[in-house]
Amino acid sequence: MSETSDPVTLMKQEVGKAAAQRVKSGAIVGLGTGSTTAYAIQYIGERLKSGEITDIKGIPTSFQATVLAKQYGIPLTTLDEVDRIDVAIDGADEVDPHKNLIKGGGAAHTREKIVDSLAEEFIVVVDSSKIVDKLGSTFLLPVEVLPLAMTPVMRAIEKLGGKPQLRMGVKKAGPVITDQGNMVIDVKFDSIDNPAELEKTLNNIPGVLENGLFVGVTDVVLVGEVIDGKPVV
Ligand code: 5RP
Numbered sequence: 093m094s095e096t097s098d099p100v101t102l103m104k105q106e107v108g109k110a111a112a113q114r115v116k117s118g119a120i121v122g123l124g125t126g127s128t129t130a131y132a133i134q135y136i137g138e139r140l141k142s143g144e145i146t147d148i149k150g151i152p153t154s155f156q157a158t159v160l161a162k163q164y165g166i167p168l169t170t171l172d173e174v175d176r177i178d179v180a181i182d183g184a185d186e187v188d189p190h191k192n193l194i195k196g197g198g199a200a201h202t203r204e205k206i207v208d209s210l211a212e213e214f215i216v217v218v219d220s221s222k223i224v225d226k227l228g229s230t231f232l233l234p235v236e237v238l239p240l241a242m243t244p245v246m247r248a249i250e251k252l253g254g255k256p257q258l259r260m261g262v263k264k265a266g267p268v269i270t271d272q273g274n275m276v277i278d279v280k281f282d283s284i285d286n287p288a289e290l291e292k293t294l295n296n297i298p299g300v301l302e303n304g305l306f307v308g309v310t311d312v313v314l315v316g317e318v319i320d321g322k323p324v325v
Pocket residue numbers: 124125126127128129182183184185194195196197198199200201204
């Protein structure tokens with residue numbers, strides 16, 4: 093782990109480490125996206141390098157995860173080559189009391205949902221600021237959209253009561269483009285009362301590839317906190 097004294101970074105490292113610790117030799121591992129999961133990927137790589145675990149294969153959920161896995165020496169495979177995923181580790185933007193999630197802060201939720209939902213065990217790594225009573229209370233809901241369908245999809249979302257905005261990249265120079273070559277709309281809903289229904293309704297709009305609601309997918313949530321300046325999981 094890199095040296096830092098920042099308690100939030102230390103806490104993310106500890107959560108990532110706790111998740112990586114649950115990976116067993118021979119496992120096929122879904123590798124999530126984001127700053128917390130990055131530490132899990134790093135630590136899985138370190139455990140492999142030290143010989144503590146062997147014969148791991150990773151399935152990345154994004155270009156970012158692919159780069160990190162290669163950097164830390166985790167051999168990669170694809171969904172075509174395996175018949176199972178033993179465990180997936182991924183971050184989240186919100187977690188509700190039923191372990192339902194909003195994901196997609198890193199615009200990777202489409203591949204994340206494919207990999208995470210196939211895993212025998214899906215472990216979510218978050219800090220305590222991500223825990224909410226109701227989804228949508230602190231974070232907008234990301235929706236990946238085919239660029240040619242942007243306008244009709246935005247209109248359809250407005251009809252559902254959502255306020256959509258196109259996600260722009262750094263310095264607002266252009267829209268964020270996903271690993272699949274699509275765009276992301278972030279949607280404000282006044283209240284997400286039925287996440288399972290909204291997930292299906294949004295995905296039924298022609299041109300929508302996937303939305304960031306993860307309902308009934310999570311098995312374990314590892315939550316990091318900073319207490320008295322010290323990281324605790
Ligand atoms: C990417 C995601 C991330 O997992 C989510 O945004 C959390 O990231 P971080 O750990 O950096 O807060 O869903 O699409």
